[in-house]
Amino acid sequence: MRLLEVRDLKKYFRVGGGLLRAAGTVKAVDGVSFAVEEGETFALVGESGCGKTTIAKLVLMLERPTAGSILFNGEDLASLGSAGVKAYRREVQTVFQDPYASLNPRLRVRTIIAEPILAHGRPERAELRQRVEEVLDVVGLPKTAADLFPHEFSGGQRQRVAIARALALNPRCIVLDEPISALDVSIRAQILNLLADIQERFRLTYLIIAHDLALVEHFSTRVGVMYLGNMVEAGPTSEVFAHPRHPYTQALLASVPRPDPDHRAPVDAIRGEIASAMAPPSGCKFHPRCPHARPVCNTEFPGWRDLGATHSAACHLLESN
Amino acid sequence: MSRQALLRVENLRTHLFLKRGVLKAVDGVSLHVDEGETLGLVGESGSGKSMTSLSIMRLLPKQSGRIVDGNVWLDGTDLTSLPEDEMARDWRGRRVSMVSQDPMTSLNPVFTVGDQVGAPFRYHKLAQGARAVRDAVVKVLSRVRIPSPEKRLDNYPHQFSGGMRQRVVSAMAIACAPRLLIADEPTSNLDVTIQVQMIELFRELQRDSGLGIILITHDLGVAASICDRIAVMYAGRIVEVGDVRTMYRAAAHPYTQALLNSIPHLGQRKRRLYAIAGQPPSLIDPPVGCRFAPRCPRRTAKCDADYPPQVELAPGHVTACWHPGPGAVA
Numbered sequence: 001m002r003l004l005e006v007r008d009l010k011k012y013f014r015v016g017g018g019l020l021r022a023a024g025t026v027k028a029v030d031g032v033s034f035a036v037e038e039g040e041t042f043a044l045v046g047e048s049g050c051g052k053t054t055i056a057k058l059v060l061m062l063e064r065p066t067a068g069s070i071l072f073n074g075e076d077l078a079s080l081g082s083a084g085v086k087a088y089r090r091e092v093q094t095v096f097q098d099p100y101a102s103l104n105p106r107l108r109v110r111t112i113i114a115e116p117i118l119a120h121g122r123p124e125r126a127e128l129r130q131r132v133e134e135v136l137d138v139v140g141l142p143k144t145a146a147d148l149f150p151h152e153f154s155g156g157q158r159q160r161v162a163i164a165r166a167l168a169l170n171p172r173c174i175v176l177d178e179p180i181s182a183l184d185v186s187i188r189a190q191i192l193n194l195l196a197d198i199q200e201r202f203r204l205t206y207l208i209i210a211h212d213l214a215l216v217e218h219f220s221t222r223v224g225v226m227y228l229g230n231m232v233e234a235g236p237t238s239e240v241f242a243h244p245r246h247p248y249t250q251a252l253l254a255s256v257p258r259p260d261p262d263h264r265a266p267v268d269a270i271r272g273e274i275a276s277a278m279a280p281p282s283g284c285k286f287h288p289r290c291p292h293a294r295p296v297c298n299t300e301f302p303g304w305r306d307l308g309a310t311h312s313a314a315c316h317l318l319e320s321n
Numbered sequence: 322m323s324r325q326a327l328l329r330v331e332n333l334r335t336h337l338f339l340k341r342g343v344l345k346a347v348d349g350v351s352l353h354v355d356e357g358e359t360l361g362l363v364g365e366s367g368s369g370k371s372m373t374s375l376s377i378m379r380l381l382p383k384q385s386g387r388i389v390d391g392n393v394w395l396d397g398t399d400l401t402s403l404p405e406d407e408m409a410r411d412w413r414g415r416r417v418s419m420v421s422q423d424p425m426t427s428l429n430p431v432f433t434v435g436d437q438v439g440a441p442f443r444y445h446k447l448a449q450g451a452r453a454v455r456d457a458v459v460k461v462l463s464r465v466r467i468p469s470p471e472k473r474l475d476n477y478p479h480q481f482s483g484g485m486r487q488r489v490v491s492a493m494a495i496a497c498a499p500r501l502l503i504a505d506e507p508t509s510n511l512d513v514t515i516q517v518q519m520i521e522l523f524r525e526l527q528r529d530s531g532l533g534i535i536l537i538t539h540d541l542g543v544a545a546s547i548c549d550r551i552a553v554m555y556a557g558r559i560v561e562v563g564d565v566r567t568m569y570r571a572a573a574h575p576y577t578q579a580l581l582n583s584i585p586h587l588g589q590r591k592r593r594l595y596a597i598a599g600q601p602p603s604l605i606d607p608p609v610g611c612r613f614a615p616r617c618p619r620r621t622a623k624c625d626a627d628y629p630p631q632v633e634l635a636p637g638h639v640t641a642c643w644h645p646g647p648g649a650v651a
Contacts, residue, residue: 047512048483154600184365185539186601189583189594196593211512214542218585218594241587255513256587257520257542261565265546270514273482 002074003173003205004036004059009068011054015278024278028054030229031068036222038172041199041206043220043237045213047252049274050226052209056177059207060094061085072173090120093166097178099158103150109136110146113165120169135164138198156187160194167198173205181212192219213256217241222310225249228277228285235311246313248286284316292317327533328354328377328501333391335369335376342605346372348557350391354501357527359534361544361565363580364554367601370537373554374503377535378419379408396500415445418494422506424486428478434489435474438462441496457496465492465522484515488522495526502526505537520547541581545569550637553577556601556612563638573634573645576613611643619644 011029016022029051036042044052057063059070061077070077072088080088093116096102103112113132117123123131133143139160150158159179166174179195180188196219199206210216216223217237224234225246233246244250251270258265271289275281281288287297296316305318335347347369354360362370375381377393379400393400395417400408418441421427428437438458442448448457455474462470465488478486487507494502504523508516524547526532538544544551545565552562553576561574572578582595599616602608608615614624621643629643 047514156600185541185580186365186583186597189596190598192585193593193596213513214585214587217587252513253587255517257513257516257540257546259541259545259569259581259584259586261545261569263546265517265520269517273484273515274512 001038002035003038003072004042004207005071006035006055006059007033007069007071009033009055009058009070010066011051011058011063012066026277027229027280028277029058029065032224032226032229032231033068034224034231034234036173036205036207038205039199039203040221041208041219043208043210043216043223044226045210045216045223045252046226047211047274049228049277051229051277052226053177056094056175056207056209060092060175061089086120090169091171092173092175093169093171094175094177095159095162095166095179098182099150099155099162100182102162103158105150107149108146109148109150109161112150112161113146113168116165116168131168132164135167138167138201139164139194154187155183156190159183159187159191163191163194163198167202170202171204173207176206176208178210179208180215181210195219213241213253225252228275228280230285230314232286232315233311233313235308239308239311243311245307245311245318246286246315247290247292247317249313251289251291284314325356326353327356327358327396328352328535329392329394330373330377331392331394333373333376333393334389335372335381336387336389337372337382337385338387339385339605344604345557345607346386346604347376348604348607350554350557350559352552352559352562354533354535356500356533357531358550359523359527359536359548361548361551362535362537362554363539363541363544363551365539365601367556367604368554369557369604370554371505374419374505374535374537377501377503378413378417379403379405380413380419410445414441414499415497416499417501417503418497418499420487420491420494420502420504420507423510424483424490425478427490428486430478433475433477434462434481437478438474438489438492438496441493445497447497458492461492461496462489464495464526465489467492484511484518487511487515487519491519491522491526495530495532498530499532501533501535503535503537506539507536508543509538509540516543523547541569541584542586553580556607557604558612558641560613560642561638561640563635563640567635567638571638571647573638573647574613574640574642575617575619575644577640579616611641 009029009032013026015026016024046052058065110132132146136145141160180191220237223237223240224231227248233249244253254269255265283299284297284302287293302314302316304312304314305320306312330352333347333350337344337346350373364370376388388401435458439454442454442457448454458474459470467488508519548565550564551568552559555576561577579597597616602612610625610627611629614620623643629641631639631641633639
């Protein structure tokens with residue numbers, strides 16, 4: 001069942017317009033569509049500035065889309081009344097990247113975890129206490145953790161607190177925005193394993209935002225690769241990683257440094273740097289860096305090509321089958 | 322062919338004197354870097370890798386940080402015994418320099434890039450007069466492959482992208498043709514496609530000049546693609562060191578093995594990752610025995626009682642472990 005669906009989503013930001021500078025428009029997300037099935041992990045991957053975090057914010061209703069729609073459980077978020085929005089916010093929770101910034105340093109863990117519960121109801125004291133201790137237990141923290149402040153925890157433990165807070169309302173979907181990239185290497189595996197466990201236990205649906213391709217390959221069931229506000233390739237993770245078809249996906253995968261001293265990333269896999277989102281290149285936005293660009297890439301925006309039942313890419317060089 | 326030893330750190334102990342107590346950030350570290358060699362210093366935050374490099378640079382926090390024991394020999398001179406003015410005049414930035422992690426905070430936003438890259442030339446009197454400094458800056462910016470450097474040097478840092486800024490910072494570090502470059506997580510804030518370009522740049526600089534490099538990183542992928550040897554640090558000490566192939570193929574210390582197994586690698590989809598239980602110990606009051614013992618799958622009574630001596634398993638492959646051996650950890 002489709003739990004979350006994004007249709008032709010656009011988010012433009014107006015920037016500048018200062019004393020000496022003309023205003024411009026950053027097309028952070030420029031026509032992105034994808035669907036997330038219940039219980040799966042859908043990953044949005046791409047380099048900084050590709051629009052993946054903006055999509056997360058739109059899904060969390062922290063930003064309003066410029067155009068397009070987001071459907072949850074078949075219902076358009078734009079059509080929800082205030083009760084509907086409130087119910088949606090119960091069902092969709094988030095874990096942010098940096099647990100040093102996402103937890104209020106002045107609150108005890110008990111209060112941090114109780115906050116979302118109190119925002120959505122008036123439970124009795126004993127009931128609230130029990131729920132807080134329950135979720136602490138789920139994320140592998142002792143009951144005594146509830147009375148401590150965030151600074152008394154290490155980075156990994158703080159991220160556990162953030163996960164406990166996300167679980168407090170029994171959500172159906174969690175948006176994970178770079179959930180391990182601020183953590184130490186030896187701690188990352190603990191948190192990833194924990195996220196996998198609670199997904200299985202509570203049948204959670206994950207939308208994960210990440211730039212680490214190895215993490216995405218390990219953790220997600222389906223993936224959408226983004227470049228400068230567009231999705232350029234999407235499909236089952238195993239398929240996209242084994243047979244990347246878009247030149248950008250190919251370059252990205254080839255660039256990842258591998259823990260193998262005999263592997264050398266090809267330096268010519270990709271040229272230059274990501275273009276400015278205020279003045280994106282014409283045609284295919286990737287064409288100035290693409291090793292296979294043809295004249296048509298400069299002029300026409302590439303449509304989607306179906307490369308299999310569920311695998312597709314937006315590139316002029318590919319044929320639909 | 323045996324290469325010339327460039328840097329030799331002997332039994333370095335650096336302590337931070339804090340209100341909470343004495344934090345033994347670096348607790349008996351010995352390492353060496355040869356000419357033209359890249360040594361990877363791998364470890365988590367708090368393992369002492371940055372404190373080791375700040376000790377070499379003599380840039381420890383003034384109030385609290387002090388080298389309490391050990392020597393840092395660079396080209397035969399003990400940097401720990403130099404008076405500060407000599408260190409500043411002839412060594413720091415001149416023969417040993419540093420690239421830090423964040424190019425955004427290591428550049429001053431109100432000065433042009435040309436001004437800042439010119440600073441080491443002026444300070445160390447390697448170019449006299451505005452014209453000569455400008456020429457030197459253009460030259461060094463083109464060495465780090467910044468396009469049209471003669472125009473770009475009048476720009477301010479915010480006019481550069483993240484990757485280009487990291488190149489500017491690297492240009493400052495190599496301006497005086499140092500013998501040793503310490504690169505502290507030089508690629509960790511960069512996108513992968515830019516990372517490859519930076520890795521290539523470091524390789525090029527080294528090929529041209531016989532520069533010795535210490536690369537500090539927690540990214541085993543980056544370390545594998547650029548280093549000749551790898552030293553793994555844990556809780557203020559080096560637990561294993563060896564050439565890059567040995568370290569990735571035949572690591573003997575359980576911590577090194579755990580590090581390699583606990584991160585996902587492309588193309589090796591595993592259902593679960595090996596998670597190292599617990600967390601690193603406090604360096605104010607570290608365990609008496611092996612510091613990794615509380616988290617180690619091979620822990621025995623001996624590990625808790627005494628710190629393991631260094632054993633040389635093969636030439637150049639040294640580990641401090643009571644139970645070294647091939648990876649049973651997975």
